[in-house]
Amino acid sequence: MQVVIREIGNSKGVVIPKPLLAEAGLGESAEMTVEDGAIVLRRPAAAVREGWAAAASEVAAAEQKDLLLGEFPNEADADLAW
Numbered sequence: 001m002q003v004v005i006r007e008i009g010n011s012k013g014v015v016i017p018k019p020l021l022a023e024a025g026l027g028e029s030a031e032m033t034v035e036d037g038a039i040v041l042r043r044p045a046a047a048v049r050e051g052w053a054a055a056a057s058e059v060a061a062a063e064q065k066d067l068l069l070g071e072f073p074n075e076a077d078a079d080l081a082w
Contacts, residue, residue, distance in 0.1 A: 003014045021027075030041040059068065 005012050005014055025043050029044050031044050033040050
């Protein structure tokens, strides 16, 4: 697809058709880089803890009594004095 590069204030830009954005999975923001002479747009990396609050709320609502991940004993645990 060929597009026209337009002046936008002191910058230049292109209009990206909505179906093309949807196909690429781009929403309100994107990461932009230059790779091998091409301008590349990518979905931004998810925040490291994105969704943790909702997941914790689901676990709390389930009132699960067992540990979610089980126990992780260390080899030296037997030697510890409690």
